[in-house]
Amino acid sequence: MxxxxxxxxxxxxxxxxxxxxxxxxxxxxxxxxxxxDYPNRFRNIKGELIGQALQTARYKSTIQIPxxxxxxxxxxxxxxxxxxxxxxxVLEATDFTAAKARFAQIYGELSNSIVxxxxxxxYILNGQYxxxxxxxxxxxxxxxxxxxxxxxxxxxxxxxxHEEERGWVVELSVTDQDPREIAQLERSAK
Numbered sequence: 001m002x003x004x005x006x007x008x009x010x011x012x013x014x015x016x017x018x019x020x021x022x023x024x025x026x027x028x029x030x031x032x033x034x035x036x037d038y039p040n041r042f043r044n045i046k047g048e049l050i051g052q053a054l055q056t057a058r059y060k061s062t063i064q065i066p067x068x069x070x071x072x073x074x075x076x077x078x079x080x081x082x083x084x085x086x087x088x089x090v091l092e093a094t095d096f097t098a099a100k101a102r103f104a105q106i107y108g109e110l111s112n113s114i115v116x117x118x119x120x121x122x123y124i125l126n127g128q129y130x131x132x133x134x135x136x137x138x139x140x141x142x143x144x145x146x147x148x149x150x151x152x153x154x155x156x157x158x159x160x161x162h163e164e165e166r167g168w169v170v171e172l173s174v175t176d177q178d179p180r181e182i183a184q185l186e187r188s189a190k
Contacts, residue, residue, distance in 0.1 A: 025113075026065070027109040028113045028115075030063055030064065030065050030066075031065075031110065031113075031172070032116065033045065033063055034063070034086045034174045035117060035145075035174060036117055036118045037118075038084070038152075038155055038174060038176075041075075041082075041084050042061075042084050045061050045062050045073060045086065046061070046062070047059055047060035047061060050072070055076060055077055056077075057075045058073070058074050059073045059074075060073075061073050064088050065106075065172065067090070068088050068089060068090050069089045069092055070088070071086070071087070071088040072087050073085070073087075076177060083175065083177035084177075085173055085175040087171060087173040088171065089170075089171050090102060090106055090170045090172055091168075091169070091170040092166065092167060092168070092169050093170075094166070094168070095167075096134050096168055098168075099132070099161055100132045100161070100168075103132055103139070103159065103161040104129075106159055107127070107129055107141055110125050110127070110143060112124060112125065112126060115145065117152070121152075123145040123146060123147070123152065124145070124146045125143045125144075125145065125157060126144050126145075127142055127143035127144065127157075127159070129141060132161045138160065138161075138162040139161045139162070140158055140160045140161075141159040141160075142157070143156075143157035143158070145157070154176045155174065155175075156173075156175050156176065156177075157172070157173070158172070158173045160172075160173070
């Protein structure tokens with residue numbers, strides 16, 4: 001009996017490690033790097049300054065999801081508080097169906113994926129999918145990091161799809177603030 005258990009142990013361990021690999025993809029890898037740099041206020045992924053206003057400073061991000069149109073790091077200082085945001089514009093499209101498909105694809109790549117922080121703590125990204133509807137101008141999935149403990153419980157990972165003048169936009173953000181508030185501050189600064 002003991003030899004049977006010892007024989008099965010490596011097989012079970014190998015199966016559990018390969019199951020973790022199922023959740024590893026380029027989107028998840030980039031998001032993990034962003035989350036790992038969150039305690040550093042995104043210092044390691046912040047590139048050149050691209051815009052500054054009274055309460056915000058926007059920088060080009062040094063990493064982005066493959067195929068994305070842009071990626072930024074924003075520092076917001078309002079009411080004596082600082083907030084940090086990494087935002088990646090995954091897709092800009094005039095076609096609702098294409099945007100909806102990309103939104104679903106990103107959700108599938110992130111849902112229940114395993115994220116390891118720089119401190120080697122492991123979290124699972126968990127979020128309830130909401131199907132985009134053409135009549136609804138804004139759809140969002142808020143991912144939680146489970147278990148939500150320490151500084152990581154303030155962290156928000158949002159996948160959004162919204163309509164703008166030029167069409168539909170799919171974005172992924174990592175922040176400790178509401179991304180809508182940050183977007184509003186950025187628009188007022190322009």
